[in-house]
Amino acid sequence: MDVRDGLLYTDEHEWLRVEGDTATVGITAYAADQLGDVVFVELPALGRSLRRAEAFGVVESVKAVSDLFAPVDGEVVEVNQALVGKPELLNSDPYGEGWIARVRLAEPASDGEGLKDADAYRRMIGA
Amino acid sequence: MRATALLERHRALGARLVEFAGWEMPVQYAGILEEHRAVRQRAGVFDLSHMGELHVEGGESGAALAYALVTDPPALAIGRAHYSMICASDGGVIDDLIVYRLAPDHFMVVANAGNAPVVADELRARMAGFDATLDDASMRTSLVAIQGPLATSVLAPLTDVDLPSLRYYAIAEGHVAGHAALVARTGYTGEDGFECFVAWDEGTDVFDALLAAGTSQGVVPVGLGARDTLRLEAGMPLYGNELTRDTTPFDAGLGRIVKFGKPGDFVGRAALQAAQERRRTKALVGLVVRGRGIARHGYAVFERGANGAHAGMVGMVTSGTQSPTLGEAIAMAYVPPADADAGTMLEVAIREARVPVEVVALPFYRRPA
Structure with a gap:
């Protein structure tokens, strides 16, 4: 299962790519595979302020409804509108075109504090 | 948890296995969407060996089933x-079934996996006093299906049954x-x-043969x-969804299958007669979501208020x-009969939102003639 080095990961199978004071958020290939074919994504509102671990969106596959949990505190500054028409991008390219939102970080993010590096995430999913 | 004879085959094909009605069954192989489209456009092969096969035989087997x-x-x-359907005396549905007549005095009743033991018990009890016996062959029978526009052409070379005349x-x-x-x-x-329907141990062989015959034409396991x-x-x-112990065949729009004109009494007759005659309180409808979201099992349906x-x-x-x-x-839902006309706009609560839905005639899909 594809786990990318250089990203941070949560126990809820989200990834975080930190660039300066913003982070791009998505779900991992493992999560997308577990969900199966994604057919609907509910994105957070632009400008919404997030608290870590709160539900900020929803991903639905044919069979299941799953909440997205905010991996960090911050403000939603961009969402991936392409997912509205093409939710299958979460399956086909979870670390690329299937990104979900960009968040301006309330404070710098690093591993620890509920975030794992790629090796720790690999151990968690047994990859 | 029970397993069909094909469990190892499902594992070898990379299926994701889940518990369903007490059975370990494949929920998907390559993916639900791909499998769905394969059945609509080509054909798919299914292991349905979890279904129950109940054989009813004897001089009064037909009369016994007409009563039951x-x-x-x-x-x-x-x-x-x-x-x-087999209904309780209050008219509630215990299970929906397919009844096959194999010989003058031999019927096969196919029940849903989760209900098969209850159906077998009910049938036995209701058949008491009739010259008829019940043999639950569920654990001796594998059931492998092929469904889709290519089903006839894939199955025909593997069988001596004349499919065009079936x-x-x-x-x-x-x-x-x-x-x-x-x-x-x-x-x-x-x-x-x-x-x-084949012997338990032969299910894998039949499943493999159908896949092998169809794979070059894009036939897949489903x-x-x-x-x-x-x-x-x-x-x-x-x-469990549209049909439950709390629904009658009339609620589900399937009252036409209840044969009041048949000779003799049958279990549920009085209650079903009353259900047919009284004003209905609910109707099963099709819904298409006209906003954003998916209306799922258990979500509440609302009328749209004025303004x-x-x-x-x-x-x-x-x-x-x-x-x-x-x-x-798309969804199916029970709504009041006054809201059941095609074109009626209703709302479904999807998380915090009330999302507009339109009542449509069932089915949503009809295969091209």
Whole structure:
């Protein structure tokens, strides 16, 4: 299962790519595979302020409804509108075109504090 | 947890296995959408060996089933089948069934996996006093189906049953892949197709033979996930969702199967007669979501108030999914009869939102003629 080095990961199978004071958020290939074919994504509102671990969106596959949990505190500054028409991008390219939102970080993010590096995430999913 | 004879085959094919009605079953192989589309466009092969096969035999087997079920099995010609239900004395549905007449005094009743033990017990109790015996062959019978427009051309070279002359809801004895089989033209997908009843140990061989014969034409194994989206598009009820002990056949819009004109009494007759005569309180409808979201099992249905105001809850979604064929979110729901006309706009509560839905005629999908 594809786990990318250089990203941070949560126990809820989200990834975080930190660039300066913003982070791009998505779900991992493992999560997308577990969900199966994604057919609907509910994105957070632009400008919404997030608290870590709160539900900020929803991903639905044919069979299941799953909440997205905010991996960090911050403000939603961009969402991936392409997912509205093409939710299958979460399956086909979870670390690329299937990104979900960009968040301006309330404070710098690093591993620890509920975030794992790629090796720790690999151990968690047994990859 | 029970397993069919094909469990190792499912594992080898990379299936994701889930518990369903006490059975370890494949929910998907390559993916639900791909499998769904394969059945609509080509064909898919299913392991349905979790279903229950109950054989009723004896001089009064037909009379016993006419008493036990809401339909009239003695009216079936040999080699024909019909959709049926077993109801409680209060008219509630215990299970929906297919009854096949194999011989003058031999019927096969196919029950849902989760209900098969209850149906077997009920039938035995109701058959007391009739010259008829019940043999639960569920654990000796594998059931392998092929469904889709290519079903006939894939199955034909593997069987001595004359498929073109086998009518919809008919069954014939013969062989499939060299194994003794009952081949029925029945299914649960809205497509043409066949269900092959074979001995338990021969199920894997039949499944393999169908896949091998069809793989070059894009025939794939299909799990229970796509089976559910296929039957929902076809507007077919699922026991536990549209049909429960608290619904009558009339609630589900299936009252036509109840044969009040058959000779003799049957279990549930008085209650079903009353259900037919009284004003209905709910109707099963199709819904298409006209906003954003998917209306799923258990979500509440509301009438739309005047001037956009929200009115009270009036019903419940029984099944819902994103339709792979239509590209829209579809659902079935119970609503008041006054809200059941096609074109009526209602709302479904999807998380915090009230999302508009339109009542449409069932089925959502009908295969091209």
